[in-house]
Amino acid sequence: MIGSKHTPSPTLAYFRGHKRAVREGFSFPWKKPIRSVLTIATLAICFFIPLFLWTVWLNYDELKQSWQTQGSIAVFVKGQTDESQINQLIDDIKANPVVESAHLINTDEVKQQLETDKQLSKFTKLIKSYDLPQQIGVKTKISQEKSDVENLVKMLEQRPQVxxxxxxxxxxxxxxxxxxxxxxxxxxxxxxxxxxIIVILGNTIGNEIAEHKQEIRLLELIGASNAQVRRGFLYMGVFLGIFAGILAVIFLFVSFWWLDDLMSSLMNNFGVDVSLKGLNLIQVFAVIGVSILVTWFAARVALTGQRLNEIID
Incomplete structure (x- = not known):
């Protein structure tokens, strides 16, 4: 009866086992710090490349807004068209589901746009003495398909006022x-x-298991299951994921800072004045969370019962 008071409950034993496994998982990589640092750097690079492309994709909304202006449709109205007909045409254009907005562009505004263009500014003096045609600016919804926009253009070309x-x-x-x-x-x-990542972690965890053969065999002799044996190595994968995820985020911010001028020049070639933005705090934690899941999964794949026995034997 006295001994039973000191016997931990299954729940307490479970949490104690995980607590011990967390300590082991954190300590395993730093027994050989140089090799672990190289492993973390390699994993971080593996996370960085898709992370970089994903972050560019997150900037897509801003790129869409800027490109949307570049993709506007200009409708030139015939000179004899009166104001009421122009207003009716604008209302008809706005009613089209493809169109986001439509408005009549002032001729002075057109001249200002021409003056801001380096190639066309030299011709503005020649056209000042002439009347510019009435122009309707049409902005299409960015979610529309290319065929829908082309159908809109064909429909506008058939209008008698255009x-x-x-x-x-x-x-x-x-x-x-x-x-x-x-x-x-x-x-x-x-x-x-x-x-x-699965290959790298498989090799790393395999080396760690090989270096702890005696400890693992001792655990098996006292009745430890494969799940209990692999637990510490799974936590090692989690910690490697945390470190690699943080380093990948650092790589991302450094690369955005370093490539800022180059990316701005590239975007300007497409006629877009947009600078890429990095991740916010929530997205940073999401990236680290994904890196933890990936490295845990990779460690779990590498620690199948058959492979564990092959390394120990």
């Missing part, structure tokens, strides 16, 4: 090409580096 419709088809091609490329690269890189 003289000409200016539509930059290349804008949509650039937008769709860039976004689809980023999305595919993110998916491919994430899958590729997931495989690399």
């Amino acid at each position: 003289e000409y419709v200016s539509y930059d088809q290349q804008w949509l091609n650039q937008l769709q090409g860039l976004t689809s490329t980023l999305l595919r690269m993110s998916h491919v890189s994430a899958l590729l580096f997931l495989v690399i």
Whole structure:
């Protein structure tokens, strides 16, 4: 009866086992710090590349807003069209589900836009003595398909009040090409580096198990199961994920700072004045959480019962 008072309950024993496994998982990598630092750096690089592409994708909303202006449709109205007909045309355009907004552009505003263009500013003096045609600016919804926008342009060209419709088809091609490329690269890189992470952790954990053969055999002799044996190594994978995730975020912010001028120049080539933004605090914690899940999963795959027995034997 006296001995039973000191026997821990199954729940207490469970938590004690995890507490011990957490200590072991944290201490395992630092017994050989140089090798562990190299492992963490390699894992961080594996996380960094898909993280970089994902962060660029997060900036997509800002890119869309800027490109949306570049993709506006200009509708030139015939000179004999009166104000009531123009207003009716604008109302009809706004009623189209593809259109986000439409408004009549002032001729002075058109001249100001021409003056801001380095190539066209030299011709503004020539056109000041002439009347510019009435122009309606149409902004399409960014979620619309390319075919919907093209159908809108064809419909406008058939209106009797319309003289000409200016539509930059290349804008949509650039937008769709860039976004689809980023999305595919993110998916491919994430899958590729997931495989690399599993291989790296498999090798790292295998070395750790081999170096602790005697301890593991002793645990098995006193009745420890494979789940109890692998628990410390799973926590080691969790801690490696934490360190690698933090380092990957640091890599991201440093690379954005270093590539800021280059990325701005690249965006300007597309006619977009946008600077890429990094992650907020919630997104940083989300990235670290994902890195923990990935490294835990990789460690779990590497610690199957068969592989554990192969390394110990």
